[in-house]
Amino acid sequence: MTVTEHGVRNGVDTAALFATVDAVKGDPDIAKFRFRATNTWVSGTHNRSTIHAFHGAKQEMTHREPFTFDADHPPVLVGKDNGPTPVEFVLHALAACLTAGIANIAAARGVNLTEVSSTVEGDIDLLAFLGLSDEVRNGYEQIRISFTLRGDDPDKLRKVVEQSRSRSAVFDIVTNGVPVSIDVDAG
């Protein structure tokens, strides 16, 4: 390997990346993570989440600061537009996960990137949300994401996107679904 391959490429510290992979090979429990968000209702459809602590690498950790995010509905959906809708945050999560994977995988393969941009769109029929249909689903019917990549050989770039898709946590969640349990304290 060249020095570059174990240095920083695409802003990815590949030496640290390979060291992390090696550490997990030695102790797979390091890879068990538990992420969290807390949410508080503000008023109407406006609510706010805080993302700070998580469990990973066999210990309780925190982000360097608590990150807070407002969600709301726009006026056309009877909200006050204090933030994006929850379904728009899903689109952000999907694009962000695939893009982070692209940067990591390209770096690990020695592929240079100069641009990664994407537009992600989701089609949703709100008839179900409004209680007017039991035939359309509540969520997106389909999601499309269009990537523009610039950097090394286009064929290598396309293979990097494909590998990111095959390893993306959010792509898996959004395409395959996850069991969700809900507990209610209505004291």
Next chain:
Amino acid sequence: MTVTEHGVRNGVDTAALFATVDAVKGDPDIAKFRFRATNTWVSGTHNRSTIHAFHGAKQEMTHREPFTFDADHPPVLVGKDNGPTPVEFVLHALAACLTAGIANIAAARGVNLTEVSSTVEGDIDLLAFLGLSDEVRNGYEQIRISFTLRGDDPDKLRKVVEQSRSRSAVFDIVTNGVPVSIDVDAG
């Protein structure tokens, strides 16, 4: 109905909510929405999404301002912690969607809320993400959300949560999955 039922309850303009439902009954195409996010890679696992324009109610619309969100990995996952991880945004979206639904449904039913808070957790094994296993899935194995509600009769509050779950867009997306297509311009 009492004046209160057609006024504002829980910060929800129930008159506008019922008017919206009536409008959609008259023209179901109003309920077809298309949401969007654009994402730009910054460096390493750090990238940024902008959420602004969307299509709905048969017209192109925008939020009152462009909302931007950074995503990144924490140092333990070889990032610089410039924002939450993409998978944490999924937890925020889920809690936010269920909470907005709770406020709307409670208002429509004449149920008063004084508090809605929640904690949402997702368990994920990053062995697959690190390329070290084809047996564990890439995404969350399970998600748990715990709600605390205060307000009117606890039994009514529990039923409101159940109705919100049954109409939630993000709950449907996350539990049932959505087809996602990816297009790549690697020119």
